[in-house]
Amino acid sequence: MVGIKPTDLAPTAAVKFFGAGTAACIADLVTFPLDTAKVRLQIQGEAKPAEGAVGVKYRGVFGTINTMVRTEGPRSLYNGLVAGLQRQMSFASVRIGLYDSMKQFYTRGSENASIVTRLLAGCTTGAMAVAFAQPTDVVKVRFQAQVRVADGAKRYNGTLDAYRTIARDEGVKGLWKGCMPNITRNAIVNCAELVTYDIIKELILKYDLMTDNLPCHFMAAFGAGFCTTVVASPVDVVKTRFMNSSPGQYSSAINCAITMLTKEGPTAFYKGFMPSFLRLGSWNIVMFVSYEQIKRAMTRAQQSWESPF
Numbered sequence: 001m002v003g004i005k006p007t008d009l010a011p012t013a014a015v016k017f018f019g020a021g022t023a024a025c026i027a028d029l030v031t032f033p034l035d036t037a038k039v040r041l042q043i044q045g046e047a048k049p050a051e052g053a054v055g056v057k058y059r060g061v062f063g064t065i066n067t068m069v070r071t072e073g074p075r076s077l078y079n080g081l082v083a084g085l086q087r088q089m090s091f092a093s094v095r096i097g098l099y100d101s102m103k104q105f106y107t108r109g110s111e112n113a114s115i116v117t118r119l120l121a122g123c124t125t126g127a128m129a130v131a132f133a134q135p136t137d138v139v140k141v142r143f144q145a146q147v148r149v150a151d152g153a154k155r156y157n158g159t160l161d162a163y164r165t166i167a168r169d170e171g172v173k174g175l176w177k178g179c180m181p182n183i184t185r186n187a188i189v190n191c192a193e194l195v196t197y198d199i200i201k202e203l204i205l206k207y208d209l210m211t212d213n214l215p216c217h218f219m220a221a222f223g224a225g226f227c228t229t230v231v232a233s234p235v236d237v238v239k240t241r242f243m244n245s246s247p248g249q250y251s252s253a254i255n256c257a258i259t260m261l262t263k264e265g266p267t268a269f270y271k272g273f274m275p276s277f278l279r280l281g282s283w284n285i286v287m288f289v290s291y292e293q294i295k296r297a298m299t300r301a302q303q304s305w306e307s308p309f
Helices: 013-043 061-072 074-078 081-095 099-107 115-145 159-170 172-176 179-206 214-244 253-264 266-270 273-306
Strands: none
Touching (some): 013 074, 013 081, 013 099, 013 115, 013 214, 081 115, 081 159, 081 179, 115 214, 159 172, 179 214, 179 253, 214 253
16 A cells, blocks of 8 residues: 555554455454444345345335334344454455555566556455355355244354355355355455555545544545445445345346346445445545554564564
8 A cells, every 4th residue: 555654664564465365354353233234235136035035125224224224133234244254354454455565576576567467456455355255155145145034043052053054055155155245245345445445545645635543544545435335336236135035036247137137227336325324434444444554553663572672
């Protein structure tokens, strides 16, 4: 990321890797109910409720949260949290923590990265992260989409049970269900999120609008969250629908998109847009602000450790 002064000790790749995963987990803890509401809105309308399930209709972000709390209890807002935190530690560490290293790889060590180089670095780390974290994403989405039925039965009894059940019923490849739309989504998300944050922060510092501190990080993160939501929402909806689908429901991610278009119209691709924006905007703010502070704290600790006097 931009903003390091020549006199500052630059964070190491290990600091960025660990810091990104930790910051993403903090952001997930804060914004997880919004993400769950987004998933419920995205899958609404794709199928009839299962037998014994409560037929509810979700309206808006806070209406969805209110309905879930009323019909399923407050804990339902955090369905899949364990898998979500597992996902962020493996996923964000790669896609965010290795972004600067990938930029330097493509520029062969130069600090002057073009927009094309930044986009290429974002696409690369986004795709790499999916290869590591796809099973955790599948389990997270399944838990978030899980609606309590009348007799209290659940689709999965726990995170480990979900991994086992999916692998047993759908094969190991079931854990990588929706991998291609997820790679597409995360290439788009990474480019929109990291590159936008990088450019906005760079411009703010270049024109001395703010110093390299919390308000600057806040503004850059907010802009990155909005741009990411606009660009990535259609792919995100298809990814969520396809990963949550029962075996044979869709033949491919493209078939899922075509089915949505023909049955529900083009607006289906922006289902859950407001929770997506609220979630991505707030997630980006919490994550990037935390990430910048964690990097600085860990770098200072490392500097103190290496030069105690």
